[in-house]
Amino acid sequence: MSESTHAEPSAPRHMALGVMVHPTGNHVASWLHPQAQIDAGTNFEHYVEVAQIAERGKLDFMFLADAVATRDGNLEALSRWPQYMVFFDPLTLLAGIAARTSHIGLAATITTSYNEPYNVARRIASLDHMSGGRCIWNIVTSANLSEAYNFGREEHYGHEERYERAAEFVDVVTGLLDSWDDDALVRDRASQRYFDPEKLHFLRHKGEHFSVRGPLNTSRPPQGYPVFALASASETGKELAGRVAEIVFTPLHNLAQGQALYQDLKARAARFGRRPEDLKVVPGLNPVIGRTRREAEEKFDYLRSLIHPDVGKELLSNALGNLDLSPYGPEDRLPEATVDQLMATNNPRFKAFLSKERTIREMYEIYAGARGQRTILGSPSEIADEMTYWFREQAVDGFLVHPSVFPTHLEEFVDLVIPELQERGVFRTEYTGKTVRENLGLTRPASRYAVPAKDAVPA
Ligand SMILES: Cc1cc2nc3c(=O)[nH]c(=O)nc-3n(C[C@H](O)[C@H](O)[C@H](O)COP(=O)(O)O)c2cc1C
Numbered sequence: 001m002s003e004s005t006h007a008e009p010s011a012p013r014h015m016a017l018g019v020m021v022h023p024t025g026n027h028v029a030s031w032l033h034p035q036a037q038i039d040a041g042t043n044f045e046h047y048v049e050v051a052q053i054a055e056r057g058k059l060d061f062m063f064l065a066d067a068v069a070t071r072d073g074n075l076e077a078l079s080r081w082p083q084y085m086v087f088f089d090p091l092t093l094l095a096g097i098a099a100r101t102s103h104i105g106l107a108a109t110i111t112t113s114y115n116e117p118y119n120v121a122r123r124i125a126s127l128d129h130m131s132g133g134r135c136i137w138n139i140v141t142s143a144n145l146s147e148a149y150n151f152g153r154e155e156h157y158g159h160e161e162r163y164e165r166a167a168e169f170v171d172v173v174t175g176l177l178d179s180w181d182d183d184a185l186v187r188d189r190a191s192q193r194y195f196d197p198e199k200l201h202f203l204r205h206k207g208e209h210f211s212v213r214g215p216l217n218t219s220r221p222p223q224g225y226p227v228f229a230l231a232s233a234s235e236t237g238k239e240l241a242g243r244v245a246e247i248v249f250t251p252l253h254n255l256a257q258g259q260a261l262y263q264d265l266k267a268r269a270a271r272f273g274r275r276p277e278d279l280k281v282v283p284g285l286n287p288v289i290g291r292t293r294r295e296a297e298e299k300f301d302y303l304r305s306l307i308h309p310d311v312g313k314e315l316l317s318n319a320l321g322n323l324d325l326s327p328y329g330p331e332d333r334l335p336e337a338t339v340d341q342l343m344a345t346n347n348p349r350f351k352a353f354l355s356k357e358r359t360i361r362e363m364y365e366i367y368a369g370a371r372g373q374r375t376i377l378g379s380p381s382e383i384a385d386e387m388t389y390w391f392r393e394q395a396v397d398g399f400l401v402h403p404s405v406f407p408t409h410l411e412e413f414v415d416l417v418i419p420e421l422q423e424r425g426v427f428r429t430e431y432t433g434k435t436v437r438e439n440l441g442l443t444r445p446a447s448r449y450a451v452p453a454k455d456a457v458p459a
Pocket residue numbers: 064065066067109139140141142143231232233234235236237238249250251284400
């Protein structure tokens with residue numbers, strides 16, 4: 001794959017690095033860790049601290065996952081597992097963080113299943129303006145039935161239907177973001193002309209799912225469009241990623257699998273007439289860092305010891321599509337036929353933990369670290385070596401780092417692993433761009449009304 005020559009032709013190729021911010025930490029038992037911020041989900045200053053640590057490490061972005069519901073399930077187990085029970089709306093939170101940071105990209109998860117494109121276009125355009133071009137939209141279609149219940153539905157949309165809706169949703173959003181040409185607002189007192197009417201466009205979209213006239217009441221954002229991210233494992237999702245995604249999140253557990261997916265996604269982007277380097281493959285990675293490997297193992301074992309068996313079983317049941325685990329104890333194994341059936345779905349998350357040989361406890365202990373993302377244990381230099389190897393072997397463009405406990409494990413990553421990556425020449429020592437798009441080396445999309453329409457304006 002050719003290197004990005006877009007932002008700085010002579011610059012070495014750098015990793016894209018983001019941090020996945022689950023409030024207390026990515027480990028399911030993180031809230032029990034004495035170093036965790038116990039009320040993190042609704043503690044604004046905690047999020048600011050995390051954002052500022054990430055920015056000190058020159059990371060590209062912080063990522064906020066979301067669902068428009070609390071999690072449903074066994075309340076006894078959920079009462080011991082606060083992740084995503086009480087937490088802030090990502091866009092509202094990121095608007096506050098924008099005011100307290102200057103470079104870090106701000107990635108908000110927003111579902112296309114329970115929103116309208118006009119509202120979303122307006123909100124992401126607003127955040128992009130307010131942050132000086134740092135908004136990333138993580139496009140999701142929602143997977144939880146509990147979300148449907150909050151939006152007048154008794155069932156969730158089917159998989160294909162929600163991706164069809166997502167595809168049209170994104171097209172309407174980009175159409176609305178193009179409402180105003182980049183130079184439409186002349187704001188000229190002398191001629192008493194605020195905007196040029198020729199440079200304002202009505203979308204007049206009428207489609208299968210949406211009917212939207214436009215125009216948007218927010219001007220074209222600094223990045224043209226916020227950066228679009230997507231995490232999808234399915235064929236339909238990967239196709240949408242090839243067409244619109246600039247960052248793709250995915251669990252990856254071995255190099256060959258990573259290289260195959262990397263080629264697949266880049267080829268899809270090229271098929272849609274895009275530069276392959278305008279789609280970044282950024283899998284999750286849960287680094288458990290110790291001064292020695294032994295110390296990392298002790299850290300991991302300690303967190304593992306905090307997992308309540310009810311929580312472990314609930315977590316595993318969720319991971320396996322709400323499979324009923326009530327007949328089993330933590331030391332049981334799943335029936336072979338059940339494992340075969342689950343394996344046949346080819347879900348990349350399953351690769352980390354699902355096995356006929358492992359007990360239920362062993363499976364949930366692996367999954368608990370970062371919900372199916374890859375965990376690596378080691379010293380800072382061992383972790384940096386592994387990351388560099390995957391990057392140089394073109395399996396990835398970077399990583400979405402999942403620290404186990406916030407803020408301490410992010411601090412360790414920033415203070416101990418980032419300098420190792422910088423020494424190896426695979427990560428920046430300073431931000432070079434103003435917008436997250438520039439820092440990631442992504443093309444700034446031209447408006448569909450620009451002439452000639454298909455020529456992208458370089459950032
Ligand atoms: C790193 C990562 C973060 C994700 N964050 C969210 C999220 O915040 N909200 C959500 O509804 N889904 C989230 N997902 C799920 C994906 O959007 C997607 O539904 C999942 O990868 C399955 O792919 P499919 O929808 O194509 O079947 C995430 C997935 C990954 C890998």
